[in-house]
Amino acid sequence: xxxxxxSLLGDxxxxxxxxxxxxxxxxxxAFRDSPVVxxxxxxxxxxxxxxxxxxxxxxxxxxxxLLLIAFGLSFGLASILRTEDSRLIPAPESVLLGNAEVQFxxxxxxLFLSELPPAACLAGGAVVLGAVFAHAGYDWHRPxxxxxxxxxxx
Numbered sequence: 001x002x003x004x005x006x007s008l009l010g011d012x013x014x015x016x017x018x019x020x021x022x023x024x025x026x027x028x029x030a031f032r033d034s035p036v037v038x039x040x041x042x043x044x045x046x047x048x049x050x051x052x053x054x055x056x057x058x059x060x061x062x063x064x065x066l067l068l069i070a071f072g073l074s075f076g077l078a079s080i081l082r083t084e085d086s087r088l089i090p091a092p093e094s095v096l097l098g099n100a101e102v103q104f105x106x107x108x109x110x111l112f113l114s115e116l117p118p119a120a121c122l123a124g125g126a127v128v129l130g131a132v133f134a135h136a137g138y139d140w141h142r143p144x145x146x147x148x149x150x151x152x153x154x
Contacts, residue, residue: 025094028086036083044076093135100132 028036051057060068086094103125109115117125 021098025086025091025098028083029091032087036087037080040079040083096132096135099128103128 082098085097089097106117106121106125110117
């Protein structure tokens with residue numbers, strides 16, 4: 001496994017991405033009635049058009065094109081599900097589930113790519129996934145409350 005030295009630019013970009021993602025989730029919750037998924041689809045289409053203009057999209061092999069399509073579809077589906085979950089569940093649960101994304105990525109890299117993560121990474125991932133599953137178990141066994149609909153007829 002190849003390791004790279006830390007980079008201030010890389011750390012800065014990761015921090016900027018994290019801040020941007022947090023702001024996106026806040027905006028999704030603040031503007032619940034806005035068609036956020038459609039806005040994301042339009043922005044993706046605009047990025048696609050811009051990418052088509054500045055690159056040669058037909059310069060990839062058929063195999064790579066299929067991988068890119070699979071990546072795009074899985075990323076699009078994940079983005080839609082992430083956006084909708086942040087509207088429908090409480091913010092702490094959304095953050096908890098969102099944090100599990102990193103741990104599952106590490107787990108899948110280990111299982112599918114044989115990239116063995118450091119022990120500290122495994123320990124931290126186990127803590128986060130343990131919290132996610134403990135919270136899910138708590139929700140599962142908690143007595144269900146009846147949904148109260150305002151102005152509903154009894």
